[in-house]
Amino acid sequence: xxxxxxxxxxxxxxxxxxxxxxxxxxxxxxxxxxxxxxxxxxxxxxxxxxxxxxxxxxxxxxxxxxxxxxxxxxxxxxxxxxxxxxxxxxxxxxxxxxxxxxxxxxxxxxxxxxxxxxxx
Amino acid sequence: xxxxxxxxxxxxxxxxxxxxxxxxxxxxxxxxxxxxxxxxxxxxxxxxxxxxxxxxxxxxxxxxxxxxxxxxxxxxxxxxxxxxxxxxxxxxxxxxxxxxxxxxxxxxxxxxxxxxxxxxxxxxxxxxxxxxxxxxxxxxxxxxxxxxxxxxxxxxxxxxxxx
Amino acid sequence: xxxxxxxxxxxxxxxxxxxxxxxxxxxxxxxxxxxxxxxxxxxxxxxxxxxxxxxxxxxxxxxxxxxxxxxxxxxxxxxxxxxxxxxxxxxxxxxxxxxxxxxxxxxxxxxxxxxxxxxxxxxxxxxxxxxxxxxxxxxxxxxxxxxxxxxxxxxxxxxxxxxxxxxxxxxxxxxxxxxxxxxxxxxxxxxxxxxxxxxxxxxxxxxxxxxxxxxxxxxxxxxxxxxxxxxxxxxxxxxxxxxxxxxxxxxxxxxxxxxxxxxxxxxxxxxxxxxxxxxxxxxxxxxxxxxxxxxxxxxxxxxxxxxxxxxxxxxxxxxxxxxxxxxxxxxxxxxxxxxxxxxxxxxxxxxxxxxxxxxxxxxxxxxxxxxxxxxxxxxxxxxxxxxxxxxxxxxxxxxxxxxxxxxxxxxxxxxxxxxxxxxxxxxxxxxxxxxxxxxxxxxxxxxxxxxxxxxxxxxxxxxxxxxxxxxxxxxxxxxxxxxxxxxxxxxxxxxxxxxxxxxxxxxxxxxxxxxxxxxxxxxxxxxxxxxxxxxxxxxxxxxxxxxxxxxxxxxxxxxxxxxxxxxxxxxxxxxxxxxxxxxxxxxxxxxxxxxxxxxxxxxxxxxxxxxxxxxxxxxxxxxxxxxxxxxxxxxxxxxxxxxxxxxxxxxxxxxxxxxxxxxxxxxxxxxxxxxxxxxxxxxxxxxxxx
Numbered sequence: 001x002x003x004x005x006x007x008x009x010x011x012x013x014x015x016x017x018x019x020x021x022x023x024x025x026x027x028x029x030x031x032x033x034x035x036x037x038x039x040x041x042x043x044x045x046x047x048x049x050x051x052x053x054x055x056x057x058x059x060x061x062x063x064x065x066x067x068x069x070x071x072x073x074x075x076x077x078x079x080x081x082x083x084x085x086x087x088x089x090x091x092x093x094x095x096x097x098x099x100x101x102x103x104x105x106x107x108x109x110x111x112x113x114x115x116x117x118x119x120x
Numbered sequence: 121x122x123x124x125x126x127x128x129x130x131x132x133x134x135x136x137x138x139x140x141x142x143x144x145x146x147x148x149x150x151x152x153x154x155x156x157x158x159x160x161x162x163x164x165x166x167x168x169x170x171x172x173x174x175x176x177x178x179x180x181x182x183x184x185x186x187x188x189x190x191x192x193x194x195x196x197x198x199x200x201x202x203x204x205x206x207x208x209x210x211x212x213x214x215x216x217x218x219x220x221x222x223x224x225x226x227x228x229x230x231x232x233x234x235x236x237x238x239x240x241x242x243x244x245x246x247x248x249x250x251x252x253x254x255x256x257x258x259x260x261x262x263x264x265x266x267x268x269x270x271x272x273x274x275x276x277x278x279x280x281x282x283x
Numbered sequence: 284x285x286x287x288x289x290x291x292x293x294x295x296x297x298x299x300x301x302x303x304x305x306x307x308x309x310x311x312x313x314x315x316x317x318x319x320x321x322x323x324x325x326x327x328x329x330x331x332x333x334x335x336x337x338x339x340x341x342x343x344x345x346x347x348x349x350x351x352x353x354x355x356x357x358x359x360x361x362x363x364x365x366x367x368x369x370x371x372x373x374x375x376x377x378x379x380x381x382x383x384x385x386x387x388x389x390x391x392x393x394x395x396x397x398x399x400x401x402x403x404x405x406x407x408x409x410x411x412x413x414x415x416x417x418x419x420x421x422x423x424x425x426x427x428x429x430x431x432x433x434x435x436x437x438x439x440x441x442x443x444x445x446x447x448x449x450x451x452x453x454x455x456x457x458x459x460x461x462x463x464x465x466x467x468x469x470x471x472x473x474x475x476x477x478x479x480x481x482x483x484x485x486x487x488x489x490x491x492x493x494x495x496x497x498x499x500x501x502x503x504x505x506x507x508x509x510x511x512x513x514x515x516x517x518x519x520x521x522x523x524x525x526x527x528x529x530x531x532x533x534x535x536x537x538x539x540x541x542x543x544x545x546x547x548x549x550x551x552x553x554x555x556x557x558x559x560x561x562x563x564x565x566x567x568x569x570x571x572x573x574x575x576x577x578x579x580x581x582x583x584x585x586x587x588x589x590x591x592x593x594x595x596x597x598x599x600x601x602x603x604x605x606x607x608x609x610x611x612x613x614x615x616x617x618x619x620x621x622x623x624x625x626x627x628x629x630x631x632x633x634x635x636x637x638x639x640x641x642x643x644x645x646x647x648x649x650x651x652x653x654x655x656x657x658x659x660x661x662x663x664x665x666x667x668x669x670x671x672x673x674x675x676x677x678x679x680x681x682x683x684x685x686x687x688x689x690x691x692x693x694x695x696x697x698x699x700x701x702x703x704x705x706x707x708x709x710x711x712x713x714x715x716x717x718x719x720x721x722x723x724x725x726x727x728x729x730x731x732x733x734x735x736x737x738x739x740x741x742x743x744x745x746x747x748x749x750x751x752x753x754x755x756x757x758x759x760x761x762x763x764x765x766x767x768x769x770x771x772x773x774x775x776x777x778x779x780x781x782x783x784x785x786x787x788x789x790x791x792x793x794x795x796x797x798x799x800x801x802x803x804x805x806x807x808x809x810x811x812x813x814x815x816x817x818x819x820x821x822x823x824x825x826x827x828x829x830x831x832x833x834x835x836x837x838x839x840x841x842x843x844x845x846x847x848x849x850x851x852x853x854x855x856x857x858x859x860x861x862x863x864x865x866x867x868x869x870x871x872x873x874x875x876x877x878x879x880x881x882x883x884x885x886x887x888x889x890x891x892x893x894x895x896x897x898x899x900x901x902x903x904x905x906x907x908x909x910x911x912x913x914x915x916x917x918x919x920x921x922x923x924x925x926x927x928x929x930x931x932x933x934x935x936x937x938x939x940x941x942x943x944x945x946x947x948x949x950x951x952x953x954x955x956x957x958x959x960x961x962x963x964x965x966x967x968x969x970x971x972x973x
Contacts, residue, residue, distance in 0.1 A: 085489075099496075099546075103356040113547055
C-alpha cells in the first residue's frame with residue numbers, strides 16, 4: 001500500500017508530520033525535501049496522498065502541484081502553509097490541491113484533512 | 121562511617137597487606153583479578169604501579185603496599201588486583217591476598233580513630249571489629265585522589281599500634 | 284500561550300495553538316529542531332554578510348526570507364513563541380526588502396544582525412530548557428520600527444489587521460435591479476435559489492481561504508448570485524467567521540449542504556430556499572458580485588539552492604557513533620591478535636582467513652572513521668560575522684578570506700578547535716591588522732586582509748591564520764618574556780626569529796596588562812597551544828615585521844586510530860605516532876658526540892640531540908653505549924631529536940585509549956593502546972617529551 005508522501009524542506013517538519021500521521025495509522029510512502037523530489041517520488045511511488053509545503057528551495061510547492069496534476073489529474077494533494085500565505089494557498093488550491101493545513105500543525109486538523117481528502 | 125552503615129551494617133571484602141587486614145565496602149568492588157603484568161607509567165606518584173587492560177579499558181593500578189609505605193612484598197600466586205569503582209572510573213589496587221567477604225553489623229563498626237599522629241582518618245571509613253579481629257575499612261577514593269604520604273602505622277587503631 | 288517577557292501589546296499576534304501535548308511530545312523534536320534551526324541561522328548570517336556587500340542581490344533576500352520562514356514554522360510548531368515572533372518580524376522586514384520598499388542600509392543590516400543574535404540567544408535558552416527566557420522585546424521593537432518607517436513612507440497601513448472594518452454578514456440582502464432579473468431567469472430555468480449562511484470555525488487559521496474553498500465548491504455546481512461580504516472583503520479577511528451567499532443551482536438543498544460540509548473547518552451551514560416573493564422584500568443598494576478572487580502573482584523564485592547537507596542525510600546521536608567506533612576499535616585489536624596467531628599457525632586455512640579478516644576489518648575501520656569526519660566549515664562559518672563585528676568595533680577595515688572550508692576533520696577535533704581559532708583571529712584583528720591610516724602610511728591597501736585556510740598535509744590537516752598586518756615585534760616579545768621571567772637574559776640572547784615568536788605561546792606570557800575588550804582577557808596564546816597539544820597537534824608561528832603574521836596549526840585527521848611505530852625500552856613497549864617519526868636507524872657508538880654534556884649525532888650535516896627513551900621517561904639510563912643502538916628520529920614542529928630505544932618492532936595501527944582522568948596529564952604520554960598480546964602500551968607525545 002502506497003500511503004502518504006510528505007514534502008517539506010525542513011527535516012523537522014517532515015518528522016513532525018510523519019509522527020502525527022503514523023501515530024494515526026497512516027502509512028508513509030516517502031519523504032521529499034523539495035518540489036523536484038516530490039514530483040519524482042510521486043511518479044515512482046504513486047502515493048494515495050501528498051502533503052506539500054509551499055516555500056521550498058529548487059522547486060516550490062505550487063509548481064510541484066501543477067506538475068503532479070499533469071502526471072495524475074486525480075492526485076490528492078494537501079498544501080501545508082504557514083500563516084500569512086493566504087494568496088499562495090489559494091494559488092495552490094487553484095493548481096489542484098484538495099485542501100490545506102496551516103503550520104503549526106494541529107494533529108487532529110491534519111488527520112481530518114487527510115481522512116477527508118482520502119475519502120473524497 | 122555513615123549513619124546508614126551504622127544502622128544497616130556493611131558487607132565488605134577483606135584483604136591482606138603484609139600482616140594487616142583491610143577491607144573495602146563491597147558496593148565499591150567491581151571484581152578481583154589475578155595479578156597481571158602492569159605497564160609502568162612515567163612521571164606519576166611512586167605508588168601508581170601503572171596501567172592494565174581490563175577488557176579493552178585502560179585502567180590505573182595502585183600498589184597499596186607502596187601507598188602505605190610497607191616494604192615491597194613479592195608477587196606470588198595469591199597476589200590479587202582488586203578493581204574498585206570510584207565516581208564512575210575504575211581503579212585497580214594490588215593487594216597480597218583477598219581472603220573473605222564479611223558482614224559487620226552496625227555496632228561492630230567504629231568511627232576512624234582520631235588524634236593519632238597526623239590525622240589520617242580521611243583514608244579510613246571505619247574500623248570493623250569481629251571475633252577479636254580489627255579490620256580497617258578503607259576509603260579507596262582518598263587513596264588515589266590525595267598525594268599525601270601515609271604510613272601504615274598511621275592508619276592502625278591506637279590500641280593495635282601500641283600493641 | 285503566554286509569553287510575558289516578550290509580548291508586544293500594541294500588536295495582535297495571529298492566534299496559534301500548540302501541538303496537542305498528548306499527541307506529540309515536544310522533547311522528542313527538540314534536538315533536531317535545534318540542529319536544523321542553527322543551520323538556518325547560519326544561513327541567515329552568511330546571506331546577510333553577503334547582502335551587505337551586494338544589497339541588490341534578490342536571490343540572497345529570497346534565501347533569507349525562506350530561512351526565516353522555515354524557522355517561523357518550526358518554532359511555532361514547537362511553541363517557541365519568541366523565536367516565532369522574531370522570525371515573523373524578520374520575514375516582514377525581508378518582505379519589504381524583497382519588494383523594494385526598503386533598501387539594506389547599514390542601520391538595517393545592524394538591526395537584522397542583532398535580531399540574528401537574539402535568535403541565537405533564544406536557541407541557546409531553548410537548548411538549556413528555558414523556554415522564552417530571554418527578552419526579545421527590544422529587538423522586536425527595532426524590527427517593527429524599521430518596518431513601520433518603510434511602510435509609512437509608502438503610505439501603507441502597517442498591519443493589515445483582521446479586526447478592522449469587519450462587517451457582520453447578517454444584514455438582509457440588497458439586490459440591484461439587474462440581479463432580480465437574473466434570479467427570475469433562474470426560476471424560469473427551473474433552478475433553485477438558496478440563501479446560504481456559512482460559519483467558519485473560530486479557530487480556523489486562514490478563514491479567508493476556507494471561504495474561498497466554499498465559494499469554489501459552490502461554483503462547480505451553480506452560480507453565485509451574490510456574496511456578502513463581498514469576495515474581495517472575504518479575501519482580505521474582513522469578515523467575522525460567517526458569510527452569506529445567494530446561490531443558484533440545479534442540485535438539491537441537501538447536496539449543497541453536504542458539499543460545503545466536505546470542507547474542513549466549516550462549523551455550520553444554514554440554508555433557506557428563496558421564492559420569488561421573498562426577493563423583493565429587501566431594500567436597495569449593496570454589493571455586486573464581481574467575479575472570483577483575484578489571483579496574486581507568485582513571488583517565489585524557485586532557482587536558488589539552500590546550502591545545506593540536510594537532504595539525504597540521517598542525523599545520528601554522536602554517542603551512538605562513538606559506541607560504533609569503540610566496537611570497531613576492539614575489532615581492530617582482536618584482528619591484530621588473530622593475524623599474529625594466524626602467522627604462527629601451520630594451518631594455511633586459518634592464516635588465510637585471518638588475512639581476509641584483516642582486510643575486511645581495515646575497510647570497515649576506514650568506513651567508520653569517515654563517519655566521524657565533518658567539514659571544518661562548521662567552525663569557520665561563524666568567523667566572517669565575528670571578524671566583521673570585531674573590525675567594526677575597532678574601527679578597522681578587515682576582510683576575512685576563507686579557503687578550504689570543506690576540508691574534513693574528526694568531529695571531536697572540530698568541536699575543540701573553534702576556541703583557539705577565535706583567539707588567533709581576534710589577535711589578528713586586534714594586534715595584527717593596523718588602522719586604515721597606519722596602513723596607508725605603510726603603503727598598504729587600506730583594507731586589512733586575514734586569510735583562514737584549511738588544507739590536507741598527509742595525515743594532518745593544517746589550519747593557517749595569515750594576516751597582512753604589522754607582524755610581531757621581536758624586541759618587544761623578548762622584553763616582555765624577560766619581564767614575565769619566562770626566559771633568562773642568556774637564553775634571550777641565543778633566541779632568534781621563530782624561537783622568539785614561539786615565546787608568546789609560553790604560559791603566562793599574555794597578561795592582564797593588555798586586556799582590551801578583544802584580546803587578552805587573561806587567556807593567552809598559551810591556552811591555544813595547550814588545546815592544540817591536547818589534540819596531538821602542533822602549532823607554528825612565522826612573522827615578518829611590517830608584512831604580517833602567519834600561524835599554522837597542524838592537527839591529526841583523526842583521534843581514535845593512528846599508525847604508530849612500536850619500540851621497546853626498559854622492557855616496555857611504546858607507540859610513537861608515525862607523523863612524528865622521520866626515520867629509524869642504528870647508531871654506532873663511534874658516531875655519538877658530546878656537546879655540552881648532551882649526546883648528539885650528526886645526520887646529513889644536521890646536529891640532532893639524542894635522548895634515551897627510558898631515561899627521559901623514568902630517569903634511568905640503562906643503555907649500553909658500546910654497541911649499535913636503535914634510534915628513532917622524531918620531529919615535533921621545528922624540534923628534532925633522536926630517541927634511543929632497545930628495539931624497533933615495526934609499524935602498526937593502534938586504537939588510542941585515553942588514560943584515566945584520575946592520573947592527570949602525564950608529560951610525554953599522549954595515551955595508551957592495547958597490543959595484540961593484550962598488554963597496554965603507552966603512546967608517546969613527542970612534543971612534550973624531553
